[in-house]
Each structure stands twice: as C-alpha cells, then as structure tokens.
Amino acid sequence: xxxxxxxxxxxxxxxxxxxxxxxxxxxxxxxxxxxxxxxxxxxxxxxxxxxxxxxxxxxxxxxxxxxxxxxxxxxxxxxxxxxxxxxxxxxxxxxxxxxxxxxxxxxxxxxxxxxxxxxxxxxxxxxxxxxxxxxxxxxxxxxxxxxxxxxxxxxxxxxxxxxxxxxxxxx
Numbered sequence: 001x002x003x004x005x006x007x008x009x010x011x012x013x014x015x016x017x018x019x020x021x022x023x024x025x026x027x028x029x030x031x032x033x034x035x036x037x038x039x040x041x042x043x044x045x046x047x048x049x050x051x052x053x054x055x056x057x058x059x060x061x062x063x064x065x066x067x068x069x070x071x072x073x074x075x076x077x078x079x080x081x082x083x084x085x086x087x088x089x090x091x092x093x094x095x096x097x098x099x100x101x102x103x104x105x106x107x108x109x110x111x112x113x114x115x116x117x118x119x120x121x122x123x124x125x126x127x128x129x130x131x132x133x134x135x136x137x138x139x140x141x142x143x144x145x146x147x148x149x150x151x152x153x154x155x156x157x158x159x160x161x162x163x164x165x166x167x168x169x170x171x
Contacts, residue, residue, distance in 0.1 A: 025108060096169075113126070
C-alpha cells in the first residue's frame with residue numbers, strides 16, 4: 001500500500017500533558033503497543049520491520065531529514081509475525097539498528113497520534129496526517145498536521161529531524 005504522510009516528531013518533556021490535551025478532542029484510542037523496529041541497511045530511504053502487539057508491518061519510507069513537519073512517501077506491507085520474514089531481511093540487508101518503544105496510538109479521522117517512550121532516548125510525540133487514497137492534497141495534510149503542532153505548543157527547537165534509528169546511532 002502506498003501512503004503519503006505529512007508528519008512531525010517532537011521531544012515531549014511532559015508526554016502526559018500532551019496526551020491530556022489530545023483527550024479533550026475525543027480521539028479514538030487504538031491501544032498501547034510495545035514495538036520493536038528493526039532497521040535494515042539500504043542504499044536509499046529507510047527500511048524497517050515493525051513487530052508489536054498491535055502493529056506489524058514492513059515499512060519502506062523516504063523523507064527529508066529536516067527539523068520541522070515534513071512529507072513522507074511510504075510503502076507499507078502489513079503482516080502477521082512470522083520469523084522467516086525477519087530472517088530473510090537480516091540475511092539480505094543486515095541489521096542497521098534496533099529501536100524499542102512503548103507507543104500509545106490514537107486517531108482523529110485520518111490523523112494518527114503516537115505518544116512514544118523510546119528505550120535509551122526519552123519521550124516524544126509524533127503526528128501523522130495520512131492519505132492512503134492517493135487523492136489527498138499534501139497541502140491539506142500539512143494544515144492538519146500543523147493544527148496539532150499548535151495544539152501541543154510545539155516550538156521549532158522541539159522538532160526532531162531524523163528517525164529514532166538515527167538518534168540511537170548518533171549516541
């Protein structure tokens with residue numbers, strides 16, 4: 001499935017306060033997922049295998065590494081966990097890094113909210129305005145995304161430019 005996102009990731013010093021603000025808008029709570037993202041060595045973009053108790057996907061994505069809300073082009077394959085898939089990916093690409101996190105997931109229409117506690121990194125909020133129809137306008141997705149950046153009071157210094165995998169590799 002091809003998806004276009006407009007998204008941001010930001011440091012959340014008080015994750016509970018951000019979640020409390022979102023709860024005033026009556027989002028749909030999907031659940032709390034314990035996720036392991038295994039990133040693989042690729043020459044372009046990022047390839048990760050997400051294994052969780054809610055979400056299990058093979059995800060390839062490309063996006064600019066800029067500290068602001070940004071567009072992402074994503075190819076997503078959802079699956080039921082089976083060890084051979086991971087074994088094949090490890091043999092073909094090798095593991096770049098592994099990211100472990102606890103993630104609370106909410107939705108308001110097509111906007112997905114992640115409240116993340118990432119092992120060895122800290123707490124973050126991530127907001128994704130999602131178009132999986134192929135008919136949405138990136139500008140509309142950007143407006144949706146920025147609406148929630150305003151709600152949370154995200155400052156330019158709060159934005160994270162790279163993925164959690166990059167942050168772990170930088171440590």
